[in-house]
Structures are given as C-alpha cells and as structure tokens.
Amino acid sequence: MTSQSHPHAADALSPATLVVAAGRPERTQGAPVNPPVILSSTFVSQGVPGAGEPLYGRMDAATWHPFEETLGTLEGSVHPALVYASGMAAIAAALSLVPPGGRLVLPRHAYQVTLGYAQDLRDRLGIDVTLVDIADTDAVVTAVREPRAASMLWIETPTNPMLEVADLPVLVEAAHAAGALVGVDNTFATPLVQRPFEHGADVVVHSVTKYLAGHTDVVLGAALADDDDLHARLHAYRTLHGSIAGPFEVWLALRGLRTLALRVERAQANAAELARRLAEHPAVAEVRHPSLPADPGHERAARLMDGFGAILGLRPHGGPDAADALVAALRLWVPATSLGGVESTLERRRRFATESLTVPEDLLRMSVGIEDVEDLWRDLAQALDSL
Ligand SMILES: *Cc1c(COP(=O)(O)O)cnc(C)c1O
Secondary structure, eight states: OBOOOOGGGGTTSOHHHHHHHTTOBOOOTTOOSSOOOOOOSBOOOOSSOOTTOOOBTTTOOGGGHHHHHHHHHHTTOSSOOEEESSHHHHHHHHHTTSOTTOEEEEETTSOHHHHHHHHHHHHHHOOEEEEEOTTOHHHHHHHHHSSSOOSEEEEESSOTTTOOOOOHHHHHHHHHHTTOEEEEEOTTTOTTTOOGGGGTOSEEEEETTTTTTOSSOOOOEEEEESSHHHHHHHHHHHHHHTOOOOHHHHHHHHHHHTTHHHHHHHHHHHHHHHHHHHHTOTTEEEEEOTTSTTSTTHHHHHHHOSSOOSEEEEEETTHHHHHHHHHHHOSSSEEOSOOOSSSOEEEEGGGSTTSOTTSOTTOEEEEOOSSOHHHHHHHHHHHHHTO
16 A cells, blocks of 8 residues: 555655655555565455445556655646556547547647647547647737637647747736646646646646656556646546556556656757757757747746756758768767657657648657766767768
C-alpha cells in the first residue's frame, strides 16, 4: 500500500526531493522501498463493492497510484494525476471536455497529432477549430472571445517544434473571462520548470513518454485537473474508452521519474551551452532556444518558467538538404522522432507530410540529452563543418 497522504502534506519538500521521496510504500519493518507491480486483471470481490475497493484492472490499478500521486504533487494538484495509455490518450480525454458544436482554440504549432485530433473533432463533432500563434497574446485573447466564446483554449508552451513561449497567466485570465476552460500540454517544460495550475489552468496533460519517464522505453500519458467535476470526467473517459496504461509502463515511468530533477538540470544546462555555441557557428542560419537573450521567447520564459527547457530549433544554411546532410553526418546524436530521453536525438520535422506548413522546411528539432556537453558539441561541430 502506498501512502495515502494528501499531496499538500508534502508541500515543504522541494520538487527535486519529491521526485525521489513521493509515492513510496509505508515505512514498516520489512516493507519494500519501491512499490510492487501487481499483475492481476481482477480482484477477489463479492456483494456490493465498497468505494475504492479493487475490482477490475480497467477501472483502477494499485500499480498506477504511486506515479499518479507523485505527479499530482509535483504539479501542485489537489488530485492525483490520471495515467493513460499514451500522451495522445490523455489529450483525447482532455479535449473530450469540449462539447459537440463547441469552439476549440489551439496553437498552430501544437504537437502535430494534437492538431490532427482537433481536425477529427471538427469533422466528427462539428467542433469549430481556430488556430492561433500562441506567442501573439492579443491575437489569442481576441480568438477566445470572437466570433463567439471558445469552449476551451489549448496551450503548449514552449510549442513543439517552434519553441514559441505563451504568456500563460494573461491567456488563462482572458480565456476564463470568456467562459473557456484552459488545457495545457506541459510535456516540454515538465512540472520542475512550469506548473500551469499556479497560473489557473484547468487541465494539464503530459506525454509521460518524454521527460517524465525519460529513458525512451515507455509510451504513456497523464492528465490532471483540480476541479472535482473535471477530474471525474477525465477519469470516466479513461474507463469508458479503456485508454488505460499497463502496470509495467507505469512502474518504469516512476523509476524514470526518480531522476527527473538531475536529468532536467543537466539537459537544460547542455541545451543552453549548445544554443550559445551554435548561434556563433558560421554554418548556422538560426537557433531557437529561450535561453538565448535574443530569442523572442526569452523574456517570457525568464519570467514564467524555472528554466528554459532542453529542446532546440536549428536551421542550418543551405536549406532542407543541408539539414538532412547534417543529420546524416552525426555519429553520437540519434536521428529519431520523440524527445525528452537521456540520449540526444534530432529530426527535420517537415520530413513528415503532416507537419504544419508554417514550420520551416529546414528546421531541425533537437532534444538535448544528458551526455557530456563536449562530446555533443564535437559531434555537432564536425557535422556542421562537413556541410
Ligand atoms: C509526444 C508528444 C505528445 C504525444 O504523446 P504520446 O505519448 O506520443 O502519445 C503530445 N504532446 C507533446 C508536446 C509531445 O511532445
């Protein structure tokens, strides 16, 4: 059994301690230090089941709880997080809060599958989808009001892959004034760097696949809500759709989460150093990272976030062919989609026909890992010099 303490009981501990200490079994003589993986689809039960009694694996699983409690505490939510089969399953649950015929406002550079899902909602449920530049605060504030009030404002900040930074508190206030819910995809920042509930967000989602699990061996998602009714609706969606996580995945994600603070600290330091060096390299046309003083997102990120994240945008001189040649010339950096693992990966986003056409064709999205920064730089420098 894990500790059932209210998340706020642990408020005094810093996030770097919480990732290590939260979600542990009770300290009784002979108890394991790590929670167990329970492999059972059903549980002994007869008569009318009591509230919270283990019953059936699609409804609830004790192996989820330590991770759910830990992530809930890290995000500062009054409820534990809810785990889902993937980040997209969590996003589908969150977007189910938009009623048929409602209006959804979302970043034009949101995660591409989120954009694809919004289109699906438009086609199937008549949801009116409006895309905005999330960094253009005036445009977003207008879009949540006109031509009619939005049902939900969806926010990613920084965006994937363009790294635009939103003015979160201002957007949340404007959306609430218009009667809209606010959902935030906090995958890029992690709760160590940004806690959207502190700015009034209603729903927070994660692709746990990325930084939270962190080792490129798990596909998993999570959604959180402070409001009792919203939390109950997210929970019901998971049970009704069966979009549940496997016990091993959640156990691995908790194991990965134990080192989140160290990984994020190192990856962010590496990213900022590489951004600085790349910006000075003659083969580079543009680098995007909010740590750079000249980056359009720098001021906001410095004000609203506890760090600048570890994703870089890079555009070499020479167009998409040069970008592809750069990827091919790398030996340590892994060419692969996805992000947030211990290893550094990169890809040219427009290699996907589904990527937004406003993402430049030569843009490389780089997920900076926790390797030695000098090794990462040497590999990049030799590849850039070869162009
Ligand atoms: C990867 C990603 C998702 C989707 O998560 P999956 O776990 O792959 O389903 C959603 N949002 C962002 C920002 C992502 O990077």
